[in-house]
Amino acid sequence: MALNSMNLSFAQNQLLFGWNENEGIVALELENDRQIRLYRKANGALISEVQPFHPVLWLQEADLLEDFKGEVEIVPLSGALTYRALAVFNSWKEINVAKKYLAKSSRRLPSDKSSPCLFLSDPVHQHLLASGQTSFRGMTFADLNRLQLDIETYSLAGFEFSNPQREQDRIIAIALSDCSGWETVLWGKDMTEPEMLEQLNEIIQTRDPDVIEGHNIYKFDLSYLKARADLHGIPLKWGRNGGGPRVYDSRLQVAERTIDYPKWEVPGRHVVKA
Structure with a gap:
């Protein structure tokens, strides 16, 4: 179904605002190699909590990390777009090791347009995408x-x-x-x-x-x-x-x-x- 034919209000569009309904998020930080610290407001109080962090790489081919020695889960992606698989890691350190491995094996840096992978360098950006959460969801500017x-x-x-x-x-x-x-x-x-x-x-x-x-x-x-x-x-x-x-x-x-x-x-x- 075409995006413009979806009967959704702007704020409810999951393609733009994510699928997770967690509201009141005002800040996120990389707590450590495997966790994200999240701050959110609920019922007038500030809540601080830690969430597990699983950074990802988008791969053009699922076998690009076939000989990689680190711990990684390869998830096939449906559709016929450029990236056909998602590589999921358990730590920020591990994904950076994999990024260097791919740069060496492909002889292309992840920042190159011709790179066989896509790497987002901001861990908070990665976590929001992977978890379907959105900063300031359910809030107004006055909040x-x-x-x-x-x-x-x-x-x-x-x-x-x-x-x-x-x-x-x-x-x-x-x-x-x-x-x-x-x-x-x-x-x-x-x-x-x-x-x-x-x-x-x-x-x-x-x-x-x-x-x-x-x-x-x-x-x-x-x-x-x-x-x-x-x-x-x-x-x-x-x-x-x-x-x-x-x-x-x-x-x-x-x-x-x-x-x-x-x-x-x-x-x-x-x-x-x-």
Whole structure:
């Protein structure tokens, strides 16, 4: 039956939104090699649970891993499309070993268009697809707890811009608000910089946002806060598991334009650049 002839509401379309009816998922993280940590909201409470993780590779031919020595289950796929089998693994480590094996045997990297396999490098993406779950299912935008963050900094006389690596420079204000109407400003005239950072830790844990957002937050606010926290030896305990923010190089493709940017993540929360 053609997709446009299905008598389904948009949100009930399982091809787009998955078949699992688990609602209120606000975040997922790779807990360890074999498990995914899931955070969801139900009846006004935040629930944290661990789910088994079975990453997969899509294969053009079922026998591509015939001589692979690792543990894998090959599941034939119906239809006549490009990928004819699904290779299911018990750990993220094992699938990466298999990925290297296929790259060597086929002499093509998984990222090559001519590769005989398809590998999705994001474990959360993989888990959502395999489990049929969807982030934010059953939620409206108003259901999200969003925290806005902005900092102001001081620059030593004689310099045009503040530098977090320069000891004399510092954070002079941290402005915070959330979608409930709550707001506050941590002032450098009232607190030392270490005190401001410790207070910020406490506020994030207390307000417990699903999303931390701010203007140019990726390239300035977060990197400055992290650098100053490192300078003072203060862990930024922002994650729902008590972990800190982490950053890695990422890339966004918009039509023919490629945008490189630092991608920030906080365990159990989303970080959004406004």
